[in-house]
Each structure stands twice: as structure tokens, then as C-alpha cells.
Amino acid sequence: MAPSLEEPAAQAFDSPQAALEAPLKAQPKLVAPEPEHCPGPSSSAAGTASSCAGCPNQSICASTPKGPDPDLPAIAARLSRVRHSLLVLSGKGGVGKSTFAALLAQGLAGADPRAQVGLMDTDLTGPSIPKMLGVEGEGVHVSGEGWEPVWAEFMLPSRDDAVIWRGAKKTGMIKSFLRDVSWGALDCLVVDTPPGTSDEHLAVNSLLRDAAPRGRLDGALLVSTPQEVALQDVRRMLDFCRKAAIPVLGIVENMSGFVCPKCKAESQIFRASTGGARALADEQRVPFLGAVPLDPRIGMACDYGESFLESYPDSAASKAIRGVVRRVTRAMALRYGEEIMHI
Amino acid sequence: MSLNNIQHIVLVLSGKGGVGKSSVTTQLALGLSLQGHSVGVLDVDLTGPSIPRFFGAEGARVRQAPGGWLPVPVHEAQTRETRGGNNNSGGEGADSSGATIGALSCMSLGFILPSRGSAVVWRGPKKTAMVRQFLSDVLNTLDYLLIDTPPGTSDEHISLLETLLKDVQPPSRLSGAVVVTTPQAIAVSDVRKELNFCAKTGLRVLGVVENMAGFVCPHCSECTNVFSKGGGQAMAAEFEVPFLGRVPIDPAFVRLIEEGVRPSYPEGTMVGGREAEMRVKGNVDGEPSDTADKNAPLVQKYTSCSLYPVFEGIVTTLKQNVEAVS
Structure with missing residues (x-):
């Protein structure tokens, strides 16, 4: 195969903007896998971009009605009573995004009994929110306590099945x-979100942006751990x-410092050699x-699906x-x- | 097709992020290299490449050669440095398998990106194309190719497996996967999915590594199980796959990577199950981290790290499992 160093590099780095700005439209049914530089079958350039020439899907993509995704009004209606939404992001995996998202949701809900908080787990290939909230094994349900849990895992036959999507x-x-979850008033x-900057992030971003024009x-x-290897990914994020x-909204530094339970001395497990997240x-x-x-104890509380904030309200971490x-x-x-929301 | 010149291909997988896939990959590569094999590392984590930083090669760029891309060299094949104190500590088995260090090179999208802070916002098809190109266009002649993967079971993994299963001839050269986990239940539940992914795709599991099992307090040498303990071993037993070993957290390793400081330990530091050995090593090696050392190659400095004996064992077991396939 002929080497092509310039070609992917040149095309690769002008594309983020295009990928981000592509307005969504209905996703057509494709007859073949998408080619390398596919603008995305649901983008407005579908079927007309230069990379579409020769693609077996071209006519399908080109003939799908242009314009906004027909599902957008439905999503907008679903989210009409959601007052605020925020993403928990990190370029790096395992820095505690899910832990922090769960703690944040519990913290928001715990601060005021009237507050209704929803938590959506878009990490489809490695969902961990169900286990953290102690609702693993349940189906999709709605409870009156401020949680309306929905996860891909709840639709899987077994908790060990891999989602290879x-x-x-x-x-x-x-x-x-x-679109299909009754989020109600939140x-x-x-x-x-999952680690990285890819399909899930583009989808969440464009759907929330387009469906909620306000x-x-x-x-x-953004969640990070203190060491430079993690900060590098956060910089990309x-x-x-x-x-x-x-x-x-800001950066949170997680896993910063560890207090030895025996001698009470603090040590840096993930050394902040470049000054950390601050x-x-x-x-x-x-x-x-x-x-x-x-x-x-945070990890243990998550393993058992307990609320760390309720179990150890006086700890330094809480x-x-x-x-x-x-x-x-x-x-x-x-x-x-x-006004400050009821908290 | 460049894959033809590689003896063994080993994937490093984990369903969970941040469990130390890249750090385990790095140490497996150093361990294999210290046993005299030529090793290549391919980083297919496209949106968060960290292999360049691990090998201290952040500024390096990929070079082009007739027929493909040249990977970035980390160190050339060399004879092992014998410095006064290190002579003893190095003699714990590596010397018996030959005192040569194999060449080590790596390839990552990080070597092509214009700046380390720019985000790679790619949809699936593009990632697929990049993975294919990495596999087909990078020129490697190696004993071992280690492939570091992003977390999850998605585009990169599907493309990687598709290409490898199609192109690697004979198939026995695709040795299998090392699955990395941390001990806590949350991580294990994600990694179980990865084991099922291996089962579904017919990829052999060479073994499970339990990373971040315990942290040794540098002040009092007390070992705390920060992320609990034993989860990886139990999972390996349940899925009937080999368990390769348990790796504790060592802040000195992080310092070695981040600042290039040769690890040194207070007397009597114990690291998971290797107490005696470590104590001897700590004493013999007891020189303070000299700054003159900063420019020594990573592989030489790594031999002073407490994790080196741990990985020496893991690498030896891994090699046996790999040989069993081919």
C-alpha cells in the first residue's frame, strides 16, 4: 500500500470544526459501511461531499430530506421541563467521571429534598452508573425520589455482555x-460521558444544542487527576x-492526595509534577x-451502591x-x- | 504488508479507562526489551494518546521511508549497563536470559498531531481508517508488537480485530490479549464485558493483570488497598483465564515517567508479596536519585523501579503463554 503521511494529516485536522457544526438530519438506512472521510450520514453534507463520490450510499444519503432532524421537536418536547443540564467530561478514562457524576447528582439532590435531578450515562460500552447507585439489575423505571434512571445496560440480557457497537x-x-425517556420536570x-472525544460527545452536544435552542x-x-498524563487528555478536551x-464551568481535580490511614501523612499517588489541575x-x-x-471509602461506597455523601458526611472528601x-x-x-436553583 | 515481520502480536485491553493500560503496556514493553526481545508499541487510543509521554518521546515525529512509516525509536538494541550497585539487583533473572536489551520503538497518533493540546474529534469511520493505516503502513521487524487500546469495545477495537484476524498469517502469530483491571468491583464489572468481547471475537486471553492493587505509603511503608483487592484474580478464576499478577501503585514509577527521576526507596519498603527481594534491592540500590542520571535511557532507570521485579514475573509468564499458542 502506498504510504500517505500527508494525506490523512491534512484532512484530519480541518475536520473537527466540520464534525461539530454539522447540523443533524434524519439518519438514512445505509447499504454499505461509511467510507473513511464520510461527513456523517446525518450531516447536511451527506451525499454531496467530495468523499461521497463513489460511495454506494451516496444516492441514499443525498435523497434523504435535508433540514433538521425530524426527531428534534420530540426531543425538545421531552426536555422542555429540564431547567439545567451539564456534561461531566474528561479526555482520560478512570479519573472518576462516573463517580463524580453520581456524587454530583447525589449532592445536588441531597442539598434540597425538592430538587429533581436526572443522571444520564452515555458511556455505552462501559456503563458504571447503575452499579454506583445500587440499582444494577433493575429495568428502566421511574421513582419518586428524584431519580429517573435509564441506562443501556438495563436493556442488555446480562450485565457481562459486551456492547460492541x-x-x-x-x-x-x-x-x-x-427522545424516548420521560425525563419530566428536572x-x-x-x-x-465516556472517555475521549468521539461519537458520543458529538451526539450529546449536537442533540442538546439543537433540541434546546434556549x-x-x-x-x-471537566474531571482530571493530578498527573500530567491525565492533564494532557484534559487539555484536548x-x-x-x-x-x-x-x-x-470548571475543572475538578480528583484523587488529589491520599491520607495514609495508619500514619495520617498525606502523599501524592498521582504526582502533580506540572502543578496539577489548578x-x-x-x-x-x-x-x-x-x-x-x-x-x-468512595470506591467502596460505589462498589456497594451506597451514597458516600450520606454514609460519611464529615469526611474530608465529602x-x-x-x-x-x-x-x-x-x-x-x-x-x-x-435565581439560584432550589439549593 | 508490514505485519508479516512480527513474531507475536499482543493486545492490551480493558473495558475501563484509567486502569493503567498504557502504563502496563509500557512496562511489558520494557520488561520484554530487558529480556532481550525487540519490541514495538502501537498506540491506537486515537482521542487520548499517552504512549508518547510514557516513553518520553513527546516531541518526536513519524518519519517516512520508502514503503511506509518508520516508528519512533525509544532505544536501540544494546548491552546492559552494569553500574556498581545495579549489578546485583539486575542479576535477579534477567542476566540468565542474556544481558542484552532489545530495541524498542513506538507509534502513536500523538506523533502526527500538530500540538499536544489539540483535540481529535473523529467519528467511527475515520478512526477505522486510521487504525488500518497504522497496521498496514508502519514498518516493523519485531519479536513482539504490543497494541495499546482505548477503553471500551467500539470502533477502534472492532477495526483492529477485523484487520488483524484477516491479515495476520498464520493466525497463531496473533497471540492474544492481556486484560488490565483494577481491583474494585466497578472496574471489574466493565472488564468482564471486555472478556466477553474477547470470547465473542475468538481472541485468546493471555492473562489478567490486576493493577493499582495497594499503595505503599512512602512515610510508613503501610500498604493500603486504595481500590480494594483481589477483584482481578477472582474474575480471572471465574472466567478460567490465567492470572498474570498483581501490580501495586508505585509513585516512584509515576515520577520516573513524569520527571525522569531514577526510582529510589526508603529502607525496608515492601511491595506486594516481594518484601524480601525489595528490601535487598532497596539497600543495594540505595543511592539517592542523582540528577546526573536524568539523561540515562528509560529502560536503564526502570531496572531500579520496584515494579520491575513484579513485571519480570508477569513477562515471563506471558511469554510462556504466548509460546503455548505458537
């Missing part, structure tokens, strides 16, 4: 999360947010929302989390000049 299928699943919808996507919360025009936040001019220490929740609440409320 390509991008287009994941986009479809996320759409049906938003004060806040917290959206947990801009109910309040912003993104900030670049993504900037390109996608998602406001960044330095990154300063460098990138985004708010720093706080540092949450590594507490083995205090740090509540501080972050407070700052997030303030940041979201300030953005719209609204």
Missing part, C-alpha cells in the same frame, strides 16, 4: 435516551469544548472548582465534594442570571 449505533442510542440533568446545556465540568462552543485551570483561564482527595457542588450550582445559576 460502532459509532452510528451509539449515536442512535443516545438519541433515543433523549432541575438538573447530569450527563456522564441553550439549556449549561456547560461542562478543553480544545474540544472550545471548538464545540460548550461553556466550561495550574491547568489557570493556564487555560477556566475556573478551578476544587480538589477531592482520594478516599478508599466536604470537598459539597464545595464543588456549591460552586457548580453558583456557576450555572449565574450564567442565566436566574
Whole structure:
């Protein structure tokens, strides 16, 4: 095969903007896999882009009606009573996105008994929210306590089954999360995402943006661990947010510092050799929302599906989390000049 | 097709992110290299490539050669450095298998990106094309190719497996997968999905590595199970796949990667099950982290790391499992 160093590089780096801005329309039924530089069968350039020439799907893509996705009004109707929404993002995996999304939702709901909080897990190939909330094994249901849980896993026959899905299928699943789930009246919808910057992120971003023209996507919360390897991925995520025009509410540093239960001395498990998330936040001019220490009990609470905030309300980690929740609440409320939501 | 010159292909997988796939890949590569094999590392985590940083090769670029791309060299094949104190600690088995260090090279999208901060926002088909190109256009002549993957079971994994299953001849050269997990139940529940992915695609599981099992407090040498313990081993037993070993968290390894500081330990530091060995190593090796050392190659400095003996065992078991396939 002929080497082609320039070709992918040149095409690759002008595309993020195109991928982000592509308005959604109905997804056509394809007869062949999408080609390499496919603009996306649901984008407005479908069937007309230069890479579409010769693609067996071209006529199908080109003949699908252009214009907005017919599902958008349905999604907008579903989300009409959702007052705020925020994304929990991180370029890196395993930094505690799901843990933090769960804690944040519990923190928001726990601060006021009237608050209704929804949590949507868009990590389709590795959903962990069900286990963290202790609702593993349940079907899709609605409860009166402020939770309306829906996860892909609940639709799988067994909890160990792998979801081996390509991008287009994941986009479809996320759409049906938003379209088919009765979210009802929520004060806040917290959206947990998988690591990386790919299909899921593009789908969530464009659906929330297009379905809610008032801009109910309040912003993104970035989670990082202190070491540079993780910060590097977060830097890419900030670049993504900037390109996608998602406001960044701030960065949370998770797993920062560990207090030895025996000698009470603090040590840095993930050493912040470049100043950690705080330095990154300063460098990138985004708010720093706080540092949450590594507490083995958080992991244990998640394993057993208990609420860490309720079980250990006085621990240093709980205090740090509540501080972050407070700052997030303030940041979201300030953005719209609204009253602070019931918290 | 460049895959023809590779003896063994090993994938490093995990359903969960941040369990240390890249760090395990790095250490497997260093371990194999220290046993005298030539090793290549391919990073197919396209949206979050971290292999360049792990090997301290962030500024490097891919070079083009007739017929394809040249991977970025980390170190050339060399004879093992014998420094006063290291002579003893190195003698724990590596010397018996030859004192040569195999060449190590790596390939990642990070070497093609214009800047380390730019986001790669790619949909599935594009990622597929990139993975195919990595497999077909990178020129490698290797004993072992380790492939570091992103978390999950999606486009990258499907494309990788499709291409490998189609192009690797004879199929026995596709040795199988090392599955990495952390001990806590949340991670294990994701990694179980990965084991099922291997089963569905007919990929052999060479073994499970339980990473981040315990943290040794540098102040008092007390070992805390930060992410609980034993989950990986139990999962391996349940799925009837080999268990390769348990790797503790070692902040000195992180420092080695981040700052290039040769690891050193306070006297009597114990690392999971290797107490005696470590104590000897710590004492013999007891020189303070000298800054003059900073420019020594990563592979030389790694031999001072407490995780090296742990990975030496893992690599030896892994090699046996690989041989059993081919």
C-alpha cells in the first residue's frame, strides 16, 4: 500500500470544526459501511461531499430530506421541563467521571429534598452508573425520589455482555435516551460521558444544542487527576469544548492526595509534577472548582451502591465534594442570571 | 504488508479507562526489551494518546521511508549497563536470559498531531481508517508488537480485530490479549464485558493483570488497598483465564515517567508479596536519585523501579503463554 503521511494529516485536522457544526438530519438506512472521510450520514453534507463520490450510499444519503432532524421537536418536547443540564467530561478514562457524576447528582439532590435531578450515562460500552447507585439489575423505571434512571445496560440480557457497537449505533442510542425517556420536570440533568472525544460527545452536544435552542446545556465540568498524563487528555478536551462552543464551568481535580490511614501523612499517588489541575485551570483561564482527595471509602461506597455523601458526611472528601457542588450550582445559576436553583 | 515481520502480536485491553493500560503496556514493553526481545508499541487510543509521554518521546515525529512509516525509536538494541550497585539487583533473572536489551520503538497518533493540546474529534469511520493505516503502513521487524487500546469495545477495537484476524498469517502469530483491571468491583464489572468481547471475537486471553492493587505509603511503608483487592484474580478464576499478577501503585514509577527521576526507596519498603527481594534491592540500590542520571535511557532507570521485579514475573509468564499458542 502506498504510504500517505500527508494525506490523512491534512484532512484530519480541518475536520473537527466540520464534525461539530454539522447540523443533524434524519439518519438514512445505509447499504454499505461509511467510507473513511464520510461527513456523517446525518450531516447536511451527506451525499454531496467530495468523499461521497463513489460511495454506494451516496444516492441514499443525498435523497434523504435535508433540514433538521425530524426527531428534534420530540426531543425538545421531552426536555422542555429540564431547567439545567451539564456534561461531566474528561479526555482520560478512570479519573472518576462516573463517580463524580453520581456524587454530583447525589449532592445536588441531597442539598434540597425538592430538587429533581436526572443522571444520564452515555458511556455505552462501559456503563458504571447503575452499579454506583445500587440499582444494577433493575429495568428502566421511574421513582419518586428524584431519580429517573435509564441506562443501556438495563436493556442488555446480562450485565457481562459486551456492547460492541460502532459509532452510528451509539449515536442512535443516545438519541433515543433523549427522545424516548420521560425525563419530566428536572432541575438538573447530569450527563456522564465516556472517555475521549468521539461519537458520543458529538451526539450529546449536537442533540442538546439543537433540541434546546434556549441553550439549556449549561456547560461542562471537566474531571482530571493530578498527573500530567491525565492533564494532557484534559487539555484536548478543553480544545474540544472550545471548538464545540460548550461553556466550561470548571475543572475538578480528583484523587488529589491520599491520607495514609495508619500514619495520617498525606502523599501524592498521582504526582502533580506540572502543578496539577489548578495550574491547568489557570493556564487555560477556566475556573478551578476544587480538589477531592482520594478516599478508599468512595470506591467502596460505589462498589456497594451506597451514597458516600450520606454514609460519611464529615469526611474530608465529602466536604470537598459539597464545595464543588456549591460552586457548580453558583456557576450555572449565574450564567442565566436566574435565581439560584432550589439549593 | 508490514505485519508479516512480527513474531507475536499482543493486545492490551480493558473495558475501563484509567486502569493503567498504557502504563502496563509500557512496562511489558520494557520488561520484554530487558529480556532481550525487540519490541514495538502501537498506540491506537486515537482521542487520548499517552504512549508518547510514557516513553518520553513527546516531541518526536513519524518519519517516512520508502514503503511506509518508520516508528519512533525509544532505544536501540544494546548491552546492559552494569553500574556498581545495579549489578546485583539486575542479576535477579534477567542476566540468565542474556544481558542484552532489545530495541524498542513506538507509534502513536500523538506523533502526527500538530500540538499536544489539540483535540481529535473523529467519528467511527475515520478512526477505522486510521487504525488500518497504522497496521498496514508502519514498518516493523519485531519479536513482539504490543497494541495499546482505548477503553471500551467500539470502533477502534472492532477495526483492529477485523484487520488483524484477516491479515495476520498464520493466525497463531496473533497471540492474544492481556486484560488490565483494577481491583474494585466497578472496574471489574466493565472488564468482564471486555472478556466477553474477547470470547465473542475468538481472541485468546493471555492473562489478567490486576493493577493499582495497594499503595505503599512512602512515610510508613503501610500498604493500603486504595481500590480494594483481589477483584482481578477472582474474575480471572471465574472466567478460567490465567492470572498474570498483581501490580501495586508505585509513585516512584509515576515520577520516573513524569520527571525522569531514577526510582529510589526508603529502607525496608515492601511491595506486594516481594518484601524480601525489595528490601535487598532497596539497600543495594540505595543511592539517592542523582540528577546526573536524568539523561540515562528509560529502560536503564526502570531496572531500579520496584515494579520491575513484579513485571519480570508477569513477562515471563506471558511469554510462556504466548509460546503455548505458537
